[in-house]
Amino acid sequence: MASAFLATAYNITDMAWIGLLGSNAVAAVGVAGMYTWLASAIVVMARMGGQVNMAQALGNRRPDEAVQYARGALQLAVGLALAFSAVTLAFADGLVGILAPDDPHVAQDAALYLRLCGGFVLFIYLSQTLTGLLTAQGDSKTPFKANAAGLVVNMALDPLLILGLGPVPQLGVLGAAVATVFAQLVVAALMIAGIVRDRGAANVLRRVRPLQPTKAVHLSRIVKIGLPAAIQSALYAVISMVLTRMVAAWGSGAVAVQRVGGQIESLTWCTAEAAGSALNAFAAQNFGARRPERIRRGYRLAFAAVGAWALAVSALFVFLPGPISSVFFHEPDVVGISSSYLFVIGIGEAFMCIELMTVGALSGLGKTRLCSIISVALTGSRIPLALLLSSTPLGLDGVWWALTLTSIAKGVVFWAVFRRVARKLPEGRTQAVVAVDEGEPGLA
Template identity: 55%
Template sequence: MKIQKQVPLTEGPILKSLTGLAVPIMISSFLGTLYNITDMAWIGLLGSKAVAAVGVGGMYVWLSQGLASLARMGGQVHVAQCLGRGDKEQAHRYAKTAVQLSILLGLAFAAVSLLFTDPLVGFFKLEGVKTILDAKIYMRITCGLILFSFLNLTLTGLYTAQGDSKTPFVANFIGLLINLLLDPLLILGVGPFPRIEVAGAAVATVSAQLVVMLVMMVGVFRSKKEENVLKGIRLFEPFSKEELGNICKIGGPTAIQGMVYCMISMVLTRMVAAFGAEAIATQRVGGQIESVSWNTADGFAAALNAFVGQNYGAKKMDRVQEGYRISFWTVAIWGALIMLAFIIFPGPIAGVFFHEEKAMEIAISYLIIIGFSEAFMCVELMTIGALSGLGKTKLCSVISITATSMRIPLAMVLSRTSLGLDGIWWALTLTSVAKGIIFYLTFRYQMREKC
């Protein structure tokens, strides 16, 4: 595979530089969304209980992404800032340390997941022996082999920090094709392939992640050291205490934020479980449908993170401000379009994943309510990327954790009114709107302080 030319971020037209990096990342993020949507569409044919099982098992995959962001965010920000200063040797050391840390964290998470599968699944109090067994199977496969996902996230961040978003895009596209092929073969059983249902979805996902990792590694091997800070990494060299400490300082708050966010969602999922398997299935599938907006915004945030990191390192604050302005309008308009789709066409969208009347009714209500928050959520994620590029990950974590934590008491209050289950959906929407506004105002304040 030929490594694509890196996008210059500290010089030239800002719109061209930013979109040149952002578009492949956004497409890659959308491909990641299709992974999950494809799984849910095929699993939906097995019924809402199977979807609920995958939803519960998938919560721990989501939890792992928070931990993985420790190495990804810390490595990406420092590599971008080092390259902005022209210090390629230190950027190489940060890249090596980030990959080493990612491997250790991935192995540790896999070990904990396999040792404590029973109590972790038991937390959600699922009903039905088959549903509980499916959740455990899905979790053991996806979390037991979570190392591929950890490395993919870190490698993607390090590629992006250098201005190369095309290599991760190619890798994710190939992975998507693998997932699209294996899902129906393994979930439903086609030809010589056995029908292994939920386990099939897990195997398809892990297989795709392995392929993505291998493609990005090939990209490293075929590059030259002066082109790629990942080239020549010696994984068995001792950690550099300085680089490790700096990575944890930047990535730690992001990791805590991601994991706490997931834990809050776990508590909410347990509350949702009281309304039946259809409600859990709706929350799981609804989140995957919603990822059409938040995964895309998160992809743009990754591009803006690298853009801000390099220009901040080069002390070009005017480019930082202009890059944020362009990004703001891009993701806000995208979020508004998704909002309209959810509010106007909730039935056809839900019908792709659900085939039971009760589940359809719950899903339609979810999409309409959650739709009002989409533009605000996109602005929130994009702004977190910009603030993190400035090194303000701790500030992002404080704001995000505080505001997201309010979902629990708000959901408890609203769900006990006549709104019932819809009260939980409104708790998600109202807090997302608040976070979008707060993060926007916070970035404007930071810019006034630095300029």
């Protein structure tokens, strides 16, 4: 969760500096950011599939199998990164044209940002996949340290490259892209270095040889677990793209608010996803070890912690939307749009956190397909609901209400589904867990 908070600070820092260039620059990064969001959704197949299978193998005391899953996940991540880079480099202008408002400057800057970040998406894919695999073996400290270093690098480079200083020219949106890519390179490199340095018995990732072939059975299991989660995340991104196209009817300022609002909102969703990632590994290991009561207890503790954080952030959004918006926007009309966004979104933050945290727990139990069905159905309803509400006197606020109402519905449904699934988990410890309880070292 601390690593996620750093990622939030990373994103907010970007937007705060870009905001000094005006809402058009923010809109350009926002449009390109939709596709980098889609890129992050695609790599979920490697990250989630590798993390769940690796954690379950470790929970059942099968380290050799865990190595196979880790290698397969990394190889899949590299392949997906190369494919995504090829597409964005070749079709950046056309992709941006789908979402960009009728402003050539916004479209030009967005295409430039997308080409650079998309062309070097490999670093993001490695960082996210390694984070999942390290978490699966119980190591969340290495990702935290790497992300902390990446944040420092990004905070130093943003003002230097975006605004220019001394002999360094003002690069604007291009400078933001360069800072992001370099910071992600640092994060990935530090994670790899941490794996190489750690000679502990629990560090099975040190045994991974990326160039060796992975057995087809392990790759198929990675895809089986990871593909539904990736489809869910990708459709979520696509639905947001459709909503962005709708929001564009209110101008580039509204597009900028949607993008920046999502980054501000990451104070909650990024933390909830991190709690979900921790629960994912925790649930998977204990599922492999047949310890259902630990899974239920871990969920209750995470629910309390994440819920308290979400309520605190919701209070900020509801009662202080204007001052928060003024940090990122400097045009009065855009500040007004942003204030309305934060107020409406703040009402549903706790429910969104419950959803994301519960998805992580259910995925650790292998229920990725169930999560996808629920999430796609309810998230997809945002489009007709937004069309309906925005045609009323609510106008643009109707789009924001569509986001909040569906978040509330998803939070309630996922909570109820987890309670039902958790009650039916099989009881009984495996031999491996009994050995651990008797003093033999092990992750379970």
